[in-house]
Amino acid sequence: MKITVAQYAKTLHESVKDKSQKEIPEIISGFVKILAKNNQVKNSGKIIDKFSDIYNQENGIVEAEIASREVLSNMLSNKIKSFVKEKYQAKEVILKNIVDEKIKGGIVIKVGDELMDASVSKQLRDLKYKLSN
């Protein structure tokens, strides 16, 4: 039977859970050996991504992508952080700031597959749609 990327990630997560720092390197090297044996090293990138998804979910960590026209100030970042924290009831929020000139202003918050578009370009688009109808 073919073992999927998700299954590898889940197994790895379960085996390192609640283990001490000393044990972990040993488990990892064993895991990599299995990957090599099963010709799955090429998928290691995907497994790492999946692993971090599972880890974040277990520990209440939310990754949020914030697109803005200019780099966000510290104060704004903290405000957004607390907003996301409250909305998703997360213990910790990791913010990733992307600078995108196309949005013209405002911010676009993306968490997982949920998107909040509060950009100027979206509002202009809505206005154009309303005026043309």
Next chain:
Amino acid sequence: MNKDHIIEQLKKQIENFETSTLTEKVGTVIEVGDGVAKISGLSDVMASEMIEFLPSEASAKKGPGGIFGVVLNLEEGQIGAMILGACEGIKEGDTVKSTGKILSVPVGENLIGRVVSPLGVALDGKGQIQSEKFYPVEKIAPGVITRKSVSQPVQTGIKAIDSMIPIGRGQRELIIGDRQVGKTAIAVDAIINQKGQDLICIYVAIGQKESKIARIVAELEKHGAMEHTIVVLAGASDPAALSFIAPYAGCAMGEYFMDQGKDVLIIYDDLSKHAWAYRQISLILKRPPGREAYPGDIFYLHSRLLERSARLNEDFGGGSITALPIIETQAGDVSAYIPTNVISITDGQIYLESDLFYKGVRPAINAGLSVSRVGSSAQTKAMKKVAGKIRLDLAQFRELEAFAQFGSDLDEKTRQQIERGRRTVEVLKQGQYEPMSMENQVVALYALTQGFMDDVAVEKISVWEADFHKYLKSSAKDVLSLIAKEKELSEGVVKKLEAAIKDFKDIYQNGA
């Protein structure tokens, strides 16, 4: 209007503009090709939900509303969706938004007289179609308690059909035959014949040549038949996804009128191309192929569509949808996969034969293989009376036709039957775009079956018949109106009719 006024108005509109920011579910395109996209994300999406592709350039160009798609496959890590529109411009990594709506189309009176795409967008250049009501494209057919058996006829205006293969309102009658034998012509004639009557017609063109549709629409307009007709067009160059949803969309538009208690005639031209479109989508979505590479649910594809044709009983409004699906066979092979499927779903078929067509029998209906399983209960009494003999005459003629070559060696009775058969075939011939009213059909067929045409030469039958109708129209109008009103051949009517026929024959012989 001066410029200040315009600016003032614009200002007002902009002042009133409100925008809100909502949390939306989004996904990203991982793969796109051949009208089908694979998408990751969109965790809460429903099956057959509409999704919106927001290609970076297109979204800026068109405002809200990029290209729509429909979710077909829900898999563990990804979604398979078909794209309803041009898939050029969609690229990997593009954002896809869910709409939370099942795919639906605009419906309503505004659509009548228009040529629209399967999504209800006007294609005839007569301006945007405003409609408040939307109906879902996929809908479960009316249940058994809402239905009633057919009782009212659909007059197609074609003698051969109205007499031998009658169609009732709410029936599903398949039109089947090779290419170029006049399948569409029958459907178009049926639409033209509804002029001034209470039937709303929907012509769904699936994967048809746009030139053919332009010709049909022009012809319908010429005969004033667009006033009660909606044309739903998915052209040959449109994506397969549009061909796939076209019949369902057309049916949804019809269901609106059925719910209003009206009667609808819907033509699916043709379901073979519909099956091809669905096969294409299914194969690209990697669903396992079955016989003739069609997917496993190809039967359900057509059965769920045709099941939506119904005659509702009075408690549910009493509306109806009559369906005339068309199937194109390859070299007369009715035992291929799709034709057998659709034959088994429908309530009968009109079988057109290319041999007959080339012999000059047009419409090229094979009376032996064509049946209508429920239509006879909807036939008018007058028609029933004259039509019963025609089937018999034709069947006997077909049996004896082979002997006809022996000419003089035949006994009197056989010769008579052959002669009658020849005249029957001749009377049932009918030109395109020349539908005939019920009462005219009845009188012509009455004259035929009662032997009034036996002394007219076979070649002259069509001229004789045309003159006969002209004579009745000018000199014996009361007979025609009586039949039209009573829909029955009572003794009084028969007497008057026979007198009229005799009068006409006297004049005709003396004149000729």
